[in-house]
Amino acid sequence: MKKIVLVAIGCCLCLTAAAALAPDDQTLSVTGTGVVQVAPDTAYVKLAVEVVKKTAQEAQSDNAATMGRIAAAIVKLGIASDKVQTAGYYIWPETKYEQNQPPKLVGYRCTNELSVTVEDMAKVSRVIDASIGAGANSVRGIQFARKNDEEFKRQALDKAVKDAAAKAQAVAAAAGLKLKRIRNIIESGAVLPAGNDYAGLRALGGAGGAGETPVNPGLLEVRGNVTLTYKVE
Numbered sequence: 001m002k003k004i005v006l007v008a009i010g011c012c013l014c015l016t017a018a019a020a021l022a023p024d025d026q027t028l029s030v031t032g033t034g035v036v037q038v039a040p041d042t043a044y045v046k047l048a049v050e051v052v053k054k055t056a057q058e059a060q061s062d063n064a065a066t067m068g069r070i071a072a073a074i075v076k077l078g079i080a081s082d083k084v085q086t087a088g089y090y091i092w093p094e095t096k097y098e099q100n101q102p103p104k105l106v107g108y109r110c111t112n113e114l115s116v117t118v119e120d121m122a123k124v125s126r127v128i129d130a131s132i133g134a135g136a137n138s139v140r141g142i143q144f145a146r147k148n149d150e151e152f153k154r155q156a157l158d159k160a161v162k163d164a165a166a167k168a169q170a171v172a173a174a175a176g177l178k179l180k181r182i183r184n185i186i187e188s189g190a191v192l193p194a195g196n197d198y199a200g201l202r203a204l205g206g207a208g209g210a211g212e213t214p215v216n217p218g219l220l221e222v223r224g225n226v227t228l229t230y231k232v233e
Contacts, residue, residue, distance in 0.1 A: 027183060028175075028232045030167040034159025034224040036152045038192075040144035040217045043124045046087060047131050048113040048138040056091050059110035066135035067112045073134040074116055077126055088113035113140065119147075121217055128213045144217045146192055153190035156224030160190075164228040177232040190224035 049066045053059040071084050090111045096104045116131075118124050128139060146152070172179050 032164025046140035087115040184229040188225035
């Protein structure tokens with residue numbers, strides 16, 4: 001005997017058929033997706049200080065002084081010092097290239113990158129502005145997240161199961177089949193991806209009294225995916 005297998009993914013129905021077989025061996029598989037939107041409660045602000053000086057020691061010293069002022073300004077906003085972490089530190093030579101001339105060393109660049117965990121959304125703009133005012137000359141990006149997301153993941157999976165069941169009913173009806181029972185469930189997980197990455201936002205120079213930096217975190221999406229396989233007749 002041969003087998004009839006029906007697979008529905010999203011809104012697409014794919015049939016693989018080769019002559020009939022016992023009704024109990026006919027199956028229909030559908031994949032459902034559930035989405036839950038949630039407001040972020042944490043932001044990761046990435047900023048940096050870049051300094052070019054004639055010697056590596058001068059670049060390091062100047063950078064360290066500026067970064068010290070930035071860290072102090074951030075802590076003054078009520079951000080705990082352990083939420084201010086070094087994300088990268090680099091020193092390398094700056095070389096000038098001219099046509100038909102050997103490379104010429106013109107100085108050293110020191111870059112110190114900082115990651116600030118902000119757990120009060122109202123302070124995100126203030127952290128950026130205070131950092132720039134203290135000497136930060138590069139804001140590398142902002143990522144928003146949600147610390148406790150398990151309940152939202154469960155909600156997304158619940159929606160995914162209901163979505164898959166609705167699709168199974170629709171596909172079975174269109175194909176002239178009757179759903180009997182669920183034979184198998186595959187839970188592909190529920191994830192909350194990092195959201196709204198404001199990458200590459202650069203601020204050069206001082207704050208200049210230009211007003212508070214506007215930051216809109218928006219909503220994050222928790223996505224769950226479930227595949228249900230039914231016996232059909």
